[in-house]
Amino acid sequence: xxxxxxQHQVGEQHEVEQFLYRQSELLDTKxxxxxxxxxxxxxxxxxxxDPAHKHWDGVPSIFAEDKNLxxxxxxxxxxxxxxxxxxxxxxxxxxxxxxxxxxDLDEIMVRSRFHMMELRRDDVRHFAGAYRHHLKKTADxxxxxxxRVDMTNAQAAYDYVLQVWV
Numbered sequence: 001x002x003x004x005x006x007q008h009q010v011g012e013q014h015e016v017e018q019f020l021y022r023q024s025e026l027l028d029t030k031x032x033x034x035x036x037x038x039x040x041x042x043x044x045x046x047x048x049x050d051p052a053h054k055h056w057d058g059v060p061s062i063f064a065e066d067k068n069l070x071x072x073x074x075x076x077x078x079x080x081x082x083x084x085x086x087x088x089x090x091x092x093x094x095x096x097x098x099x100x101x102x103x104d105l106d107e108i109m110v111r112s113r114f115h116m117m118e119l120r121r122d123d124v125r126h127f128a129g130a131y132r133h134h135l136k137k138t139a140d141x142x143x144x145x146x147x148r149v150d151m152t153n154a155q156a157a158y159d160y161v162l163q164v165w166v
Contacts, residue, residue, distance in 0.1 A: 003078075016135070017098050019142045024093035024114075029164060033166070039067050040136050040143040045165060047149040062157070063149070068080055070165075079162060089120035089143040090166070095131070108135040108142070114149075116166050127166050128152045 012083065019038075026035040039045070046056050046073050047063040056064040097113040110133040118125045128150040135142045 003083065005048075011046060012103060012108070013098070013100060016100060016108060016142070018111060019135070020095045020098060020131075020133070020166075024095050028091050028093055032078075032164070036070045036074065037068055038142075038144055039065065039070070039147075040138075040145050042046070043067060043144045043146065045070060045147050045149070047166065051150045062151075073164070089118065091119075093115045106137050107145070109133070109139070114166070126153075129166075 023035060026032070026038070043058070045065045047061060049060045049062055053059050053061075069126070073092065080138065088159055094115045095112075096113055099111050101109040101111055103109070110131075110146060111134070112131045114127075116127045118127070120155055124127055129149060132146070132148040132150070133144060134146040136145050
C-alpha cells in the first residue's frame with residue numbers, strides 16, 4: 001500500500017470509531033431522536049433471536065425495526081404515563097474492538113464488540129455481544145443502513161423485556 005492509502009485507512013478508522021462512540025453517547029443520554037436520525041431512510045435495527053439467522057423476514061427477532069418502528073418505540077417510552085420508565089433508569093454502553101471489514105467510496109462494513117449496563121429499579125443488568133454496522137457515506141456523514149446486534153446472552157432469562165435499544 002502507498003502511504004496515502006495507509007493515511008486514508010487511519011482516517012477512516014478514526015471517523016468510524018467516533019461515529020460508533022457518538023451513537024452510544026446518544027443512547028446513554030436518551031437522545032433517541034438524534035440516534036434514530038443516524039439511520040438511513042431505509043435503515044434497519046435488527047437483533048436476531050438466533051445468531052445463525054441471515055435475514056429478519058419470517059424469523060423471530062428480538063428487534064427488527066425500521067425508522068418508523070423506532071419512532072413508535074421512542075414515543076411509547078417517552079410517554080408521561082409509561083409505567084416501565086418509572087423509576088427513572090439509565091444505561092451505559094462501551095464499544096470496542098472496532099474493525100472495518102470492507103469499504104468503498106459509498107459504504108463501509110464494520111464489526112465491533114459492546115457491553116451495555118442497564119440500571120432499573122435498583123437492578124443492574126448486563127448485555128454484551130457484537131455489532132455489525134453497514135454504513136452508508138452521505139454528505140451529512142455516515143448513515144446506518146443496517147445495525148445488527150448479536151447478543152452473547154440473548155437467550156438469558158430476564159425479569160422484564162428490553163425497552164430501548166442495546
